[in-house]
Amino acid sequence: MSSKEEVKKSAKTPNLMVKELKFTLKKMRDTPLSLIGLSLVIFFLLICALAPVLAPPKWYDPFRIPSTGTYGREPEPPSAEHLFGTTSYQTDIFYGCIWGTIHAFRLGLVIVITSVVVGLALGLIAGYYGGIVDEILMRFTDIIFAFPSLILIMALVVALQTVTLPFTLTGYTRLDACIIGIVLVGWPGYTRLIRGEVLRVKTEDYVEAAKASGASDLRIIFKHILPNTIYPVIIVASLDFGTIVLLAAALSFLGLGAPGDYADWGQLIYHSMDWVSSGLRYWWTYTFPGLFIMLFCLGWNLLGDAFRDILDPLYRRK
């Protein structure tokens, strides 16, 4: 190849990428909501990164909230020592919120990635091969969808807490049970989604053409089907990120999630339950953790919407 051609090619490829990237950025600028979502998520990421500075851990396990542990004393209002005040047992809300962010990201990432991987694999198999495999897998997802999800998760978590696992994800059996329970109930959604997409793409001519030109099943699945079906999954996964944290908080609130002094937003809300009845007198106990949960979910939901606008080719060029 002559050097002239080489120059031509190297000049061309990045141009296209830069053009698309610029278009993506422009698209984001045009939708202020997506910018808000992105900045919220970045804000929480910053909190994660700065956690050891903002709230230096006092104990060996940074996720355990430091507290004086005095029983029966009232929560203290926000002060210089406790920025967001304290809640039951004098646990520091600020510390809990900051380290709870890391915990939320960890929960979201582990659960979303695991359910997406499991859901994708099973959905691709079910959609591509069809037949009896498809039938079994889809009836199984039907069974899971037939139960109210929160009730099923609670049942699974209670059952899983009694099982000793050979590995640990967080160091606490209760939290591991929580994560596994949510994954077990979460994957069928992705499986259904990807299966439907695979069924749509499978009959496209280019898949047939790839087959006619001698491509193996694995090659067709990974080169032709997966890249054409992945976008809705990315969108749903980013929307689910917030939902899963909300779900985990609900489990903690119900007493099934994190242990007592663990830095978990749901746990903090659970603590504030005793003080809600006295109206606005102990407002800080529920306001700050609630605000964190709300903003986190809002951020991911807006980002999910933005992903749809940006990634979905049907919306992208509108």
Next chain:
Amino acid sequence: MASENILEIENLYLNFYTYDGIVKALDGVNLSLKNGEVLGLVGETGCGKSVTSLSTLAMVITPGIIESGKIEFSMGKRKVDILNLRERDLLKIRGRNISMIFQEPRAALNPIYTVENQVTEVFLHHRKEELIKASLAELEDAAKKATGLKRSIYKFYISLYKGMLNNPKSLRLRFISKIPILKRFQNRMKKVARKDIVELLKVLRISDPERVVDMYPHELSGGMAQRVVIAMALACNPLLLIADEPTTNLDVTVQAQILQLIRELMKKFKSSILYVTHDLGVVAQVCDRVAVMYAGNVVEMGDVMTFFKKPLHPYAQSLLESIPRPNEEFVSIPGTVPSLVNPPTGCRFHDRCRYTLEICPRVKPKFVEVEKDHYVACHLYR
């Protein structure tokens, strides 16, 4: 039949098992394709043209099952029965020896890859060795000129490419080809492939092939897309090319260009072509021989000239009469196409035929050679 046939289909039966019942889509199809000729396969919608052509690649659309029959394909001196091959061997034949052009060119291209990526994939799949050898030669040239670090990088690449030739499944290669930056050693091979692709597109008379290889399918016009699809099909100089209505969705001027192109390419690459269409005009223009299908049967097969002058089967006669002509009243074939769930007994055309004999509804006519190289399945010619 003589050994010069590249493809012979004998008594192919194919059923679709649907909720409405068993659709007897192919009912003993007989077909032969000589080396280096273009055989036109004509028939109306739903008569089994596409199913026949897909069967040649042992590809059956899901509820369908090939019940019996033989599809003999001769690769050079070796003859294989496509239907008895294992999936692994089929993958080697598809695309390498038999390739296919699809009806809707833009749908046949994956929307997320550029032309270069799509054609490269076929290249890498079937012609890897040639590409490796070519890039190895280039690398050795470059290594002589280069100095210092660059030279050692080239040396490393050369060892990798040699490894790919000698032991393509070695642990080292599999490992390196998975790691993001290191796997770029394959780029040299892709560059060589790109050069070949540009050449191929030039042969297909695409203007400015350098630009077109970087385009996505949605940026191509119908004619260009069809040429790219043809390029993919021809990437490995196949022995047999199956063209499933390649010009149906193109407008007439582009159609003429593509038809001419197919004729030329056939001479250049010495491939045989099975040309599936419902357009008798196209058949007259491109094909050497023609086979007429009706309701899952090949009813007549013969030389194009003799066929148009003297069609033997009553269906073929009616078909030719029903071509619209100016200043003449339009003639159509009475009756409707039979349901293939409950096809007529005996000859499947007997209830629409103008010469129905007493034997027709009872016995299925045999596919026999009436004149030299002119086969008909009809009781009138026994």
